[in-house]
Amino acid sequence: MMNRHKLILDKLAREKHVEVLELSKELRTSAVTIRKDLRLLEEKGLLFRTHGGASLENPYVNDRHVHEKEKVQTEEKKAIAAAAAKLxxxxxxxxxxxxxxxxxxxxxxxxxxxxxxxxxxxxxAMELLNHPNIEILQLGGYTRHSSSSVTGHYAEMILEETSCNKLFIGVDGIDLDFGLTTTDITEAHLNQKMIRSAQEVIVLADATKFGKKGFGKICELDQVDHIITDKSIAPGLVKKLRDQGIVVTLA
Structure with a gap:
């Protein structure tokens, strides 16, 4: 058992996330046994169990203020942004x-x-005001202080009357089974309306967002066309996303 636990932890250290069925095949043991292993390892504080697998980090994320978020993964975000701007x-x-x-x-x-x-x-919107070539339609509604953004019925009404080429969206979590999530349910609902109004959905998310879940579900992964992330993402995750037909760009 100890050797099996070591193999699980070694794989988790490499890939950041593991799945029960994959481990069952690789270690030639039952899924029931693997789930017991993961439960024991979680009790020791060595991992967090997720739906169908396990992660090195707590998969559930809480709402944080935009000023706090701006201070993390700054270089990765700049690289992702530069790649997205080319689109x-x-x-x-x-x-x-x-x-x-x-x-x-x-x-x-x-x-x-x-x-x-x-x-x-x-x-x-304030950032884009510096560009005379950009025409801005600012959605209206209730303002969320933590995200400096609006949500609600009025914003959704405007989106119902628009059709756009592309949606560039950030998320709080990307789970291969559960899909895209954010910490706020009203923002998730507005994001759903955005997806319906766009011909192409492009997700901008650094590698730390994978394997995470927020409270509000935005959509399944089959509604995503393109994901731009940073190069620290696990290669196994990239393959699984591409196998689902999603274009993945590593910035």
Whole structure:
């Protein structure tokens, strides 16, 4: 048993997340036994059990203020933002959701011709005001202090009357089984409306977001077209995402 536990922890250290069925095949033992192993290892504080597997970090995330989030993974966010900015074509209409990674993306946009941007984020709109070529449609509604963004019925009404080329969205968690999540249920609902209004859904998320879950579910992974993340993501995760038909860009 101890050797099996070591193999599980070694794999977890390499890949950050492991799945019961994969471990069962690799270690040639039953899924029931693997689940017992994971429970014992969790009791020792060596991992966190998740749906169908385990993670090195607590998969459940809490709401944090945007100023706090801006101070973490800053270089990764800048790289992701630069890669995302290359996907913005001239004469497009795009939606930019809220979050610190999409704020970095807004700072990286340098349009030479007209660009229409719909956004729920006040800080994104303020950043884009510096560009005369960008026409901004600021969604209205209740303002969330922690995210500096709006949610609610009025914002959703505007989205129901729009159709855009691309949605650039940040998330609090990406789980291969559960999908995309955020910490606020009203923001998740607004994000769902954004997805319906966009022809292409592009997720901007650093590698720390994978294997995490927020309270509000946004969508399943089959609604995502493209994920831009940083190079520290586990190769196994990249393969699984690409196997699902999602374009993955490593910035």
């Amino acid at each position: 913005v074509d001239t004469a497009e209409s795009i939606i930019i959701a809220s979050g610190t990674t999409v704020l970095a993306f807004a700072r990286a946009i340098q349009p030479k011709e007209k660009l229409i941007v719909i956004t729920s984020a006040l800080n994104v």
